[in-house]
Amino acid sequence: MSPGATRTRTRTTTTRSIGLVAFAAVAALLSWAGAASGDGGIGTPDPPRVKDIVCSDRCLDIRTVTETGKVEVTGRDLGETTAVRFPGAAGRIDVKPSKVESGRVTAKVPTGAASGKVIVESRYGTKAKAPEDLVVKPEDAIRSVKGFAVKRVEAAPKTAYFDGRKDIELDYLFEADEPADIRIDIVAKKKNKTVDSIIEKNVEPFSNQTATWDGLDAKGKPPRNGKYKFRVSALGGESGSSQATGFAYYDHIFPLRGKHYYGDGLGAGRGHQGQDVFARCGTKIVAARGGTVQTNAYQSAAGYYVVIDGKKTGEDYVYMHMEKKGRPKEGSRVRTGETIGRESDTGDATGCHLHFELWSAPGWYEGGHVLNPTRPLKKWDKWS
Ligand SMILES: [Zn+2]
Incomplete structure (x- = not known):
């Protein structure tokens, strides 16, 4: 039997546990305020x-x-x-x-x-x-599951991106005398803070299970970049073991997938609106952030270029001087890390490079303004 057939994911319960998480933060704050006073x-x-x-x-x-x-x-x-x-x-x-x-x-x-x-x-x-x-x-409203023990937990992929090409998944296996309700916490390692929880009801023991996390915290926002773990336990608590498995989570990926060096940034004495990143001609360009393809076109200065309206950022991500027309169709969805084209020197460009722009919401020539993309790029570069 497939794991999907043996369990029901209760969205309502998930929402409740979300409240619990949000509450914990408030409680911590109150606790601090109490101590300070x-x-x-x-x-x-x-x-x-x-x-x-x-x-x-x-x-x-x-x-x-x-x-x-x-x-x-x-x-x-x-x-x-x-x-x-x-x-x-x-x-x-x-x-x-x-x-x-x-x-x-x-x-x-x-x-x-x-x-x-x-x-x-x-x-x-x-x-x-x-x-x-x-x-x-x-x-007895919560079953105490006898013999409960988590036997295996594994996060995949080990490096996950918000809205990435691969779902952020946890494979797990537990033993027990009967089906159990399972609680999966997504915990930020550094602060040991639970950012989200998933409740899975009536899960079969001795059977490989897969749970998917949407990469969003309890408030529906991408949590901080860094190291996380999935922690699996019985919902009833105290009745047995819990186990955890680590993974890294990031909200962006560096868009140029090869050796590269930085050229001109914003301004550069010529009203330059982005950051140039040089790499060997033909280096793969991926979406730094998933979203909807707003424009995929050619322009004499930009060359072949793609504009993506970033998911949950409202910011626009602009990729210029691509080798040929970008891969994704206008209006289509791309995922973080998905290939959109290859880097070249089409349009007004000297040497193969990616000209990358970042625009604030509502976006590129839609009323947004140019943001300085250099720091974000260098940040994403560090982990990807
Ligand atoms: Zn440029």
């Missing part, structure tokens, strides 16, 4: 203030947790919290928090807890209520 020092400490509550373990949604899962209450002046109070079917249930920081309190959801507003109480008797309801589900 201090806890009063002299006199009566400030009463606690609660900004939000989210599920952190055994989660079905950002504010939906199962009994025995964990929640995080964030806010300010929470450092003296001694009890977290949950509504219960048979009256309130107080639990001792498992972790207390000024900006964040973690607590295990007790068996018997019911949905509703959670309250934190300090040792001084001051209280604060979470503004949002917490939804509590029975413990």
